Amino acid sequence: MQVVKYMFQPHGDDRGQLVALEEFKDIPFQVKRVYYMYDTVEGVVRGKHAHKSLEQILICIHGSCKVLLDNGEEKKVIPLEKPYEGLYVSNVMWREMFDFSPDAVLMVLASELYDEADYIRDYDEFLAYVKGK
Numbered sequence: 805m806q807v808v809k810y811m812f813q814p815h816g817d818d819r820g821q822l823v824a825l826e827e828f829k830d831i832p833f834q835v836k837r838v839y840y841m842y843d844t845v846e847g848v849v850r851g852k853h854a855h856k857s858l859e860q861i862l863i864c865i866h867g868s869c870k871v872l873l874d875n876g877e878e879k880k881v882i883p884l885e886k887p888y889e890g891l892y893v894s895n896v897m898w899r900e901m902f903d904f905s906p907d908a909v910l911m912v913l914a915s916e917l918y919d920e921a922d923y924i925r926d927y928d929e930f931l932a933y934v935k936g937k
């Protein structure tokens with residue numbers, strides 16, 4: 805499995821850092837939705853689903869967390885620890901987010917609007933979907 809982690813360009817000066825993200829330039833799709841999670845309870849595992857079509861970039865803009873990616877054949881755990889790192893998560897990829905630091909803010913840039921019908925929330929169903937592709 806190829807893991808795509810973007811290293812965004814910080815525009816640093818003597819005031820600090822700034823990262824700008826433009827669709828089709830820094831982000832490989834049109835950004836139709838942005839959401840973020842914070843105050844994540846210790847020990848919690850979020851995600852545990854895949855998407856049929858949705859593509860996303862996950863950025864831990866504060867604190868840290870880990871992301872498990874599973875394409876149905878291979879699993880990889882990717883730490884997100886810097887606000888200038890973006891993890892690309894393709895469609896048809898099982899994901900779990902865990903090991904959130906208490907101060908973690910995980911921001912997600914998404915290629916589509918929210919659509920519950922795009923979710924595969926059952927792991928066996930996900931494996932069958934991968935096989936059928």
Ligand code: T46
Nearest residue numbers: 837839841850851852855858860862899901912917918
């Ligand atoms: C994903 C991972 C990385 C909305 O109303 N609109 C939204 O855009 C989103 C993302 C969620 N919601 C509602 C649906 C649920 O009632 O917020 C609640 C929590 O969503 P969910 O349990 O799906 O959250 P996570 O953290 O398990 O997964 C989320 C995304 O849903 C998912 O697409 O890839 O983050």
